[in-house]
Amino acid sequence: MARIRFQSVTKRYANGATAVAGLDLDIADQEFLVLLGPSGCGKSTTLNMIAGLEEISEGALLFDDRTMNNVPAHRRDVAMVFQSYALYPHKSVFENIAFGLRMRRVPEPELRRRVMDAAAKLEIAHLLERRPSQLSGGQRQRVALGRAMVREPSVFLMDEPLSNLDASLRISMRAQIRHLHAQMHSTFVYVTHDQAEALTLADRIVVMRDGTIQQIGSPDDIYERPANLFVASFLGSPAINLLEGALETIGGTLCFRRGALTVPLPACFRGDAREVVLGLRPEDVGPATSEAAQIHGVVDTAMPAGSDQFLGVAVEGAMLFLRVPKDVRVREGEPIGFGLTESRLHLFDRTTGRSLRRAA
Amino acid sequence: MRAVTHDERAAAGLLAGLVAVLMAVTAFPILYSLWISLFAVNLRRPNRMPFVGLDNYIAVLSSPAFWGSVGRTALFSALAVAAILVIATLVALLLDQEFPGRRILSACLLIPWAIPSVVNGLMWKWIYDSNYGALNGLLLQLGFIGSATIWLGDSNRTLPLIANAFIWKEVPLAAILLLVTLKSIPADLYGAAAVDGAPAWRRFFAITLPALRPGFLLVTLYEAMMAVRHFDLFFLLTEGGPGGASDVVAWRIYVETFRNLSFGTGAAMSYILAIATLLMSYALIRGMARTL
Amino acid sequence: MIVPRPIAPRMLRLAALGLASLLLLAYVLGPVMWLLSSSLQTEREIVSIPPHWIPESPTLANFKAIFATGLGLARPSPAGTDPSSGGFIPSVAANLLPAMANSFIVAVTVTILNLLIGVPAAYAIGKIRFRGRGLTLYAILATRVIPDIALVVPLFLVVRKLGMLDSLASLIIAYLAITVPFSVFVLASFFEQMPDDLDRAARVDGCSRLRVLTHVYLPLARPALVAVGLFAFLASWNEFLLALMFTQTAASQTLPIVVAGITSDFTVSFSFLNAAGVLAVVPPVLLAVIFERYIVSGLTAGAVKG
Numbered sequence: 005m006a007r008i009r010f011q012s013v014t015k016r017y018a019n020g021a022t023a024v025a026g027l028d029l030d031i032a033d034q035e036f037l038v039l040l041g042p043s044g045c046g047k048s049t050t051l052n053m054i055a056g057l058e059e060i061s062e063g064a065l066l067f068d069d070r071t072m073n074n075v076p077a078h079r080r081d082v083a084m085v086f087q088s089y090a091l092y093p094h095k096s097v098f099e100n101i102a103f104g105l106r107m108r109r110v111p112e113p114e115l116r117r118r119v120m121d122a123a124a125k126l127e128i129a130h131l132l133e134r135r136p137s138q139l140s141g142g143q144r145q146r147v148a149l150g151r152a153m154v155r156e157p158s159v160f161l162m163d164e165p166l167s168n169l170d171a172s173l174r175i176s177m178r179a180q181i182r183h184l185h186a187q188m189h190s191t192f193v194y195v196t197h198d199q200a201e202a203l204t205l206a207d208r209i210v211v212m213r214d215g216t217i218q219q220i221g222s223p224d225d226i227y228e229r230p231a232n233l234f235v236a237s238f239l240g241s242p243a244i245n246l247l248e249g250a251l252e253t254i255g256g257t258l259c260f261r262r263g264a265l266t267v268p269l270p271a272c273f274r275g276d277a278r279e280v281v282l283g284l285r286p287e288d289v290g291p292a293t294s295e296a297a298q299i300h301g302v303v304d305t306a307m308p309a310g311s312d313q314f315l316g317v318a319v320e321g322a323m324l325f326l327r328v329p330k331d332v333r334v335r336e337g338e339p340i341g342f343g344l345t346e347s348r349l350h351l352f353d354r355t356t357g358r359s360l361r362r363a364a
Numbered sequence: 365m366r367a368v369t370h371d372e373r374a375a376a377g378l379l380a381g382l383v384a385v386l387m388a389v390t391a392f393p394i395l396y397s398l399w400i401s402l403f404a405v406n407l408r409r410p411n412r413m414p415f416v417g418l419d420n421y422i423a424v425l426s427s428p429a430f431w432g433s434v435g436r437t438a439l440f441s442a443l444a445v446a447a448i449l450v451i452a453t454l455v456a457l458l459l460d461q462e463f464p465g466r467r468i469l470s471a472c473l474l475i476p477w478a479i480p481s482v483v484n485g486l487m488w489k490w491i492y493d494s495n496y497g498a499l500n501g502l503l504l505q506l507g508f509i510g511s512a513t514i515w516l517g518d519s520n521r522t523l524p525l526i527a528n529a530f531i532w533k534e535v536p537l538a539a540i541l542l543l544v545t546l547k548s549i550p551a552d553l554y555g556a557a558a559v560d561g562a563p564a565w566r567r568f569f570a571i572t573l574p575a576l577r578p579g580f581l582l583v584t585l586y587e588a589m590m591a592v593r594h595f596d597l598f599f600l601l602t603e604g605g606p607g608g609a610s611d612v613v614a615w616r617i618y619v620e621t622f623r624n625l626s627f628g629t630g631a632a633m634s635y636i637l638a639i640a641t642l643l644m645s646y647a648l649i650r651g652m653a654r655t656l
Numbered sequence: 657m658i659v660p661r662p663i664a665p666r667m668l669r670l671a672a673l674g675l676a677s678l679l680l681l682a683y684v685l686g687p688v689m690w691l692l693s694s695s696l697q698t699e700r701e702i703v704s705i706p707p708h709w710i711p712e713s714p715t716l717a718n719f720k721a722i723f724a725t726g727l728g729l730a731r732p733s734p735a736g737t738d739p740s741s742g743g744f745i746p747s748v749a750a751n752l753l754p755a756m757a758n759s760f761i762v763a764v765t766v767t768i769l770n771l772l773i774g775v776p777a778a779y780a781i782g783k784i785r786f787r788g789r790g791l792t793l794y795a796i797l798a799t800r801v802i803p804d805i806a807l808v809v810p811l812f813l814v815v816r817k818l819g820m821l822d823s824l825a826s827l828i829i830a831y832l833a834i835t836v837p838f839s840v841f842v843l844a845s846f847f848e849q850m851p852d853d854l855d856r857a858a859r860v861d862g863c864s865r866l867r868v869l870t871h872v873y874l875p876l877a878r879p880a881l882v883a884v885g886l887f888a889f890l891a892s893w894n895e896f897l898l899a900l901m902f903t904q905t906a907a908s909q910t911l912p913i914v915v916a917g918i919t920s921d922f923t924v925s926f927s928f929l930n931a932a933g934v935l936a937v938v939p940p941v942l943l944a945v946i947f948e949r950y951i952v953s954g955l956t957a958g959a960v961k962g
Contacts, residue, residue, distance in 0.1 A: 018785065057856050059369045076370050077859040078867075084860040090853035094875045103871075107862030151861070161860075374865040375786040382777035382792075382840055389833035390799045393810035400810065455680060463673045471948045472684055478944035479688070480894035482912035483933040486919050487691045490926060498690045501707035532687065537955065544956045593803030596896045600916060614805050621809050622901065634806035642801055 006067045006081070006158040006191050007033045008054060013063035015049050015215075023049040025215045027063070036185050036192040038206035040199060042238070046215035047195045051161050054193060056080045067159070078107070080159070083152035087164040089144045091136035091151075097123075098132040101150045108155075122150040126180075142173050153184065160190040166201065178204050199239045203227060211235050228348075233357040236283050236350055242314070245324045247282040248354060251275050260351065263320040267297050270346040275353070275360045283350030286314070286327040292341040299324075300341045303334045315340070394638075401631035408625050420632035429608075430616065430633070436523060437612040441591035443527045444534070448587050449580065451531065452538035456579075457572075459539065460546045477536040485600030488529035492516050492601075516602055519609035526597050526610055534590065538583045545579030546572070585648050592641055613637050691937070694930035695719075702927040718931030721745045726753025746924045748917060751906050752932055755914040762824055762910060763892040766831045770888040771881060773832070774839035779869045781840065782847025783855050799837040804897060807833060812901050822904040830898045835888045842887070845957045846880035847873060883954025886947055890940050911936045 008031040015024040024046040031037050039047035052058040053065060056077035065072045072080065083104065091100050098119060105115045123129040126146040136144055145165065152160060162181070166174045182205060185192050196202055202209050203223040211218040211226060211234075219231040230236035236244050249262030258275070260267040260282045267282065292298050301319035308330065317324045317340060326342065334340060351360045404416045424430050459470055476484070491498045492515040503509045516522055549571065557567045595614040598604060604611040604619065617637065621630030694702055696714040724730035725745060732747040781792060811830055820826040850873065858868040874881070896912045903909045909917075915932045918924050944951060 018787070055856070055860055057859060059371060074370060076864070078862045078864050082860060084857065086853045086857055088851060088853045090851065090857035092854065092858075092872055103858075104861035107867070369786075371784050372786045375780040375784045375789075378776035378780035378784075378865065379792065381773035382836065385773055385832050385836045386795055386799065389811065389829060390802070390807070393807050393814065393833075394802065396814065397806065397810035400813065458673070458676050458680060461673055463670060463677075465677060469677055469680065470952075471945050472681060474944040474948055474951060475688060475941050476684055478890060478940040480896070480912050480936050480940065482894075482896050482916050483691070483936050486915060486929060486933045487687055489919060490694065490930065491687060491690060493926075496703050496705065496707060496926065498707055501705070505706050532683075536684075540952055540955055589801065593805055595805055599900070600919060614803070617805055617809075627809055627813065631809045634803070634809055638802050638806040641803055645801055
């Protein structure tokens with residue numbers, strides 16, 4: 005059982021670089037929290053501070069109500085899965101999994117039972133006598149999971165655990181990790197730079213950049229209501245389309261204007277005249293209908309992508325990438341019009357990058 | 365000042381032994397000898413130890429005999445380092461090739477490195493022996509000389525002969541260091557040159573030699589340091605003789621300290637040697653890093 | 657790079673390599689072989705001109721004398737005996753085996769202490785980021801630049817003041833000064849190469865820093881430990897200068913000191929002298945040849961950093 009709280013935590017390295025600045029974060033007991041961001045954003049440092057692998061320069065870290073700043077890693081009830089797996093090369097799979105229990109003096113019969121249980125769940129029971137060097141990448145990954153699982157820790161940390169696996173294995177391991185979380189009564193903190201992984205796994209996502217939190221929210225919040233330009237462009241594949249333009253009030257309605265393009269905006273946005281950026285996800289367009297806002301342009305490229313097709317559409321000197329059903333017949337060089345789903349538009353202040361959506 | 369972290373406490377515990385050793389047998393002796401070098405310490409007069417300031421240093425630095433030994437040390441070191449570089453490069457080039465027996469050869473190469481320097485001295489003294497030694501025996505049998513020659517006893521030959529014994533023992537380490545440098549040259553560099561049509565000797569001068577530079581620097585630095593401080597062979601082969609022909613700085617420190625029992629000047633000389641070694645290493649690193 | 661060559665140049669290449677190998681072997685082994693050959697000759701044979709490169713009647717008499725007197729089974733020849741008569745046993749013969757024992761005790765103790773001191777320190781330097789890490793590294797580097805002869809004078813005075821002259825303990829302590837910094841260097845560069853995640857995984861698994869070392873890194877560091885142990889052993893076994901200053905009697909004299917004493921003793925025959933030399937050479941050379949791989953990797957690790 006552990007609620008994890010960061011209270012204005014700062015991590016500075018000896019060379020003066022600040023990895024994390026003034027972090028405030030409250031992770032609920034048994035939550036699945038994903039720290040998401042590009043490399044160097046401070047997400048791994050945050051994870052390491054929870055583990056006790058990095059000292060905290062300023063602020064406090066609490067597990068429930070206990071300050072953990074000066075508790076060394078080996079006295080925290082924390083287990084961790086590493087990107088490199090970090091299996092002990094000189095120990096068998098069994099001993100790798102059992103090591104943490106041995107260090108905690110778990111009696112032998114219980115230790116065997118727990119290792120066997122974990123091995124059975126992960127389907128690696130037949131590998132227990134092998135050395136890590138004799139395993140495939142996927143098998144090593146399972147051993148690393150098993151090593152953390154048997155500990156039945158109150159805090160379960162994962163640092164990019166899937167990024168060394170190939171794509172198909174990664175998808176199936178995601179399901180396994182979700183499953184693991186459902187079975188265990190642990191707080192999960194999971195670090196990744198892969199937005200798809202974050203969206204599938206998380207109860208809540210923390211998007212980080214340059215050592216600060218950009219947004220905290222459910223996957224839906226983060227994807228549907230990004231708090232700023234950075235979050236909007238970091239999530240989604242292909243990336244969100246961003247159109248620069250101006251905010252104007254025309255006939256009492258807030259409108260986005262760029263050249264000849266005018267998009268009336270729904271009431272959920274606020275703001276006075278200023279420079280803005282309109283965000284449009286590739287999949288958020290539909291057939292042009294008279295009642296919806298419309299966008300017109302010229303088809304520049306059309307790329308079939310299996311179930312859908314991607315269109316590059318030139319609109320007012322910008323290029324939009326859109327995903328439309330395969331049956332929409334288009335030809336390169338021809339004009340095309342789309343209907344916009346109003347509720348799915350995003351609008352940001354161009355100078356601050358902040359979303360102009362009204363607080364819910 | 366931030367608080368001492370847990371990691372730092374752990375590091376302090378782990379380093380305690382090393383720090384104790386460095387303090388007790390390195391840092392303390394160094395400072396103590398600095399202190400001694402400022403006094404006229406002579407074990408023949410153990411109760412009188414007047415403070416003389418820099419007099420010991422002045423005495424040493426204004427002594428022609430000292431500068432004579434500096435010259436001999438420089439000559440010995442230059443000879444030794446140059447020969448070690450040449451021979452070790454050849455050995456490294458040979459061991460860089462793939463051929464049957466290479467592993468046995470490289471194992472044998474370690475023998476001179478492993479031999480105690482005392483035995484190295486004894487062995488070469490016996491080889492150089494003017495009556496029954498192997499050198500005279502071999503040269504006579506091959507007809508290079510007509511009659512037995514005096515080797516170590518000839519003051520013109522002493523330094524090169526001692527250097528030879530030193531070189532023999534030091535070549536293996538130098539060759540190993542150069543071989544590692546050779547192995548680190550990417551093979552596609554040679555491949556590219558071969559495709560360009562460069563003949564073997566060209567590839568050697570265009571690729572191999574320049575790539576060996578860091579190895580040369582390392583070997584020069586290390587061997588120069590070892591040569592400048594070398595004592596054992598001078599003690600065993602000639603005791604500084606004949607007539608001072610092999611009176612090098614290390615030998616002089618020994619004589620001054622343990623035969624004349626003049627610890628003050630001995631310590632001053634040790635200090636001068638240590639500082640000179642430091643300066644030499646620094647100059648070598650700066651100089652060679654630029655020119656090579 | 658493998659480029660197929662025509663047969664003739666390939667033979668030529670092999671011949672050239674063979675010739676070069678023979679030259680190198682002659683250079684490296686020639687002097688040692690002569691030492692060995694001389695040790696197996698009789699006193700009469702060794703003074704023949706030209707020298708007998710291969711003994712005509714090889715004899716182990718010198719070695720027998722060393723072992724017999726060293727084990728108290730025989731006595732050295734009485735003073736005044738003519739050394740040129742056969743079967744003469746010089747009085748120093750009896751000192752060789754005890755000196756060998758001294759060398760062995762010193763070398764083994766120094767080796768063990770090196771590992772005990774060096775391994776934790778190297779782990780701290782290689783795996784923990786702490787204030788003063790750079791300073792520690794520089795201090796270690798600096799000790800390698802200081803000539804050992806500069807340490808002799810102060811160490812001698814300290815050892816004398818402590819009344820430790822002529823004791824094995826004084827040698828052991830002094831040898832730590834010349835071996836520990838190098839050991840720490842070699843081991844630290846080894847630990848540095850090990851993945852950091854291993855250290856982190858073990859700590860999360862419940863290991864204190866010390867336990868990470870004993871349970872994870874030590875089993876993995878075996879090659880480096882062997883190399884470092886060998887260096888410490890060989891350096892102590894071979895050391896001469898400090899032993900020359902600190903030892904005075906057979907109680908503490910090591911093998912190099914006794915052998916050096918023989919070289920300047922004109923009553924001892926050359927063949928006996930060479931036999932004593934062979935005795936001192938055998939242990940380090942055996943170790944070096946057997947553990948060649950470890951030594952080469954250790955030397956390069958230490959040198960690249962140092």
